[in-house]
Amino acid sequence: MYTMLRDSNPIAAKISLDVMILVAGLKFFLGKDEDEKKDSDSESEDDGPSARDLMIRYSTGKKTSKNKKKLEKAMKVLKKHKKKKKVEVFNFSAIHLIHDPQDFAEKLLKQLESSNERFEVKIMLMELISRLVGIHELFLFNFYPFVQRFLQPHQREVTKILLCAAQASHQLVPPEIIEPVITTIANNFVTDRNSGEAMTVGINAIKELVARCPLSMSEDLLQDLAQYKSHKDKNVVMSARGLIQLFRDLKPQMLHRRDRGKPTESSKEAKIQNYGELEAKDYIPGAEVLEVEEKVDEEEEEDGWESASMSEDDDDDEWVNVYHSSDEDQTEVAEKLQSIPEDERKAKAAVVSTSRLLTQDDFKKIRVAQMAKEVSAAPGKGQKRKNVESDEEEERGEILSLRDIERLHKKPKSDKETRLATAMAGRTDRKEFVRKRSKLNPFASTSNKEKKRKKNFMMMKHSQDxxxxxxRSFRDKQIALRDALLKKRKHK
Structure with a gap:
């Protein structure tokens, strides 16, 4: 650095200084925020249902495979809801404190288009612009065609460029702006002539783009990409499954019928909002469960206690399945909720939301009911379908990472040179285990017997021996084996 500044040419020294200042400023804005992770194992009741509540609910009663699958699915839903509620903590993030981000991004893009700096500096400029656009939801339509030029599998640092394209997309960008970028990625990356890693990176990039701007995905392209779930490469299969799982949550109707999975109440209500549409509700979704629960409790109080007696023939040594009344109540409430039409549900939720003050217990019941929609099957939809699950957890923040684009579920196969180097590295000490044959005279010629042993078999196969x-008979073989063993023992 100091060598460049001591250059005899003052213009060259000034240019070097400008580049260093530019890189320092870019690193300042691109600095990573350290998240404060204070996840305690103990879960308070205010945070909604805990894992223990789900275990009690699904483990009581008969231990069937159906209940086991329901418990596993409920635990996944609980984990996803916990991650959604996690608030991002920024110790100091300069990119969030910019006064006029739109003007700043436009100036940076103008500088990027006319820049003659090294490719690494251009990548840093693209990363900063994409983060500005994604975090502040800016309109910078000229940035997408500029990035689109670099979307080739052979391009250097192409994963970072794909990350910039995904980071710069958001819901306020018109779908016709993002569609050419997705089409370019699909045509250049997701083809059978490319390697499995390139296809995986392409599908992951499309998934991140579509997760931020769902309207930019067409139904035909989605169904074409979903067919890669049966590809021979494991990484491509898992990426395609992740894309399918994303649209099961967003809009299952866009998928092929066999890829929609078992329909649930939440998937039935799933809908992608139109461009610029904002869904404002004047009620708390799921609040109708409070009114239904109150009616169930009143019916139970009217019925009174039922007498229960045990037969004398039962053995005392046998275990008896005990069913909790709370489980029966929740099952009854869920059945009643499913029988209520959707319009009536909304009306009841609006009445409950405006007529009473909700406590923390009420909010907990509402969260449990909303989570149950993602587990319980939709009414009248009991048919089985192939369940395509992806192992990856959905956790998207404001800033994407390269891990989201380069996610490989299987270790890539090493090339021949790497395998050969590994094999040769393991043969360093093998001379100790090799039998040492020493001659009295190392320059002596070999005997006729040794020459005969090394002769080509095609020359020897016609000999009498x-x-x-x-x-040979069995007796001749015995004698030959005995002589060979005696000879071997004599030489030891």
């Missing part, structure tokens, strides 16, 4: 060897 070879032809009669397979026709």
């Amino acid at each position: 070879v032809r009669t060897k397979g026709k």
Whole structure:
């Protein structure tokens, strides 16, 4: 650095200084925020249902495979809801404190288009612009065609460029602006002529783009990409499954019928909002469960206690399945909720939301009811379908990472040179285990017996010894084996 500044040419020294200042400023804005992770194992009741509540609910009663699958699915839903509620903490993030981000991004893009700096500096400029556009939801339509030029599998640092394209997309960008970028990625990356890693990176990039701007995905392209779930490469399969799982949550109707999975109440209500549409509700979704629960409790109080007696024939040593009344109540409430039409549900939720003050217990019941929609099947939809699950957890923040684009579920196969180097590295000490044959005179010639042993078999197969060897009797073989063992013991 100091060598550049001591250059005899003052113009060259000034240019070097400008580049260093530019890189320092870019690193300042691109600095990573350290998240404060204070996840305690103990879960308070205010945070909604805990894992223990789900275990009690699904483990009581008969231990069937159906209940086991329901418990596993409920635990996944609980984990996803916990991650959604996690608030991002920024110790100091300069990119969030910019006064006029739109003007700043436009100036940076103008500088990027006319820049003659090294490619690494251009990548840093693209990263900063994409983060500005994504975090502040800016309109910078000229940035997408500029990035689109670099979307080739052979391009250097192409994963970072794909990350910039995904980071710069958001819901306020018109779908016709993002569609050419998605089409370019699909045509250049997701083809059978490319390697499995390139296809995986392309599908992951499309998934991140569509997750931020769902309207930019067409139904035909989605169904074409979903067919890669049966590809021979494991990484491509898992990426395609992740894309399918994303649209099961966003809009299952866009998928092929066999890829929609078992329909649930939440998937039935799933809908992608139109461009610029904002869904404002004047009620708390799921609040109708409070009114239904109150009616169920009143019916139970009217019925009174039922007498229960045990037969004398039952053995005392046997276990008896005990069903919790709370489980029966929740099942009854869920059945009643499913029988209520959707319009009536909304009306009841609006009445409950405006007529009473909700406590923390009420909010907990509402969260449980909303989570149950993602587990319980939709009414009248009991048919089984192939369940395509992806192992990856959905956790998207404001800033994407390269891990989201370069996610490989299987270790890539090493090339021949790497495998050969690994094999040769393991043969360093093998001379100790090799039998040492020492001659009195190392320059002495070999005997006729050794020459005969090393002779080509095609030259020896017509000899009398070879032809009669397979026709020997059992006694001759015994004698030959005995002589060989005695000879071997003599040489030791």
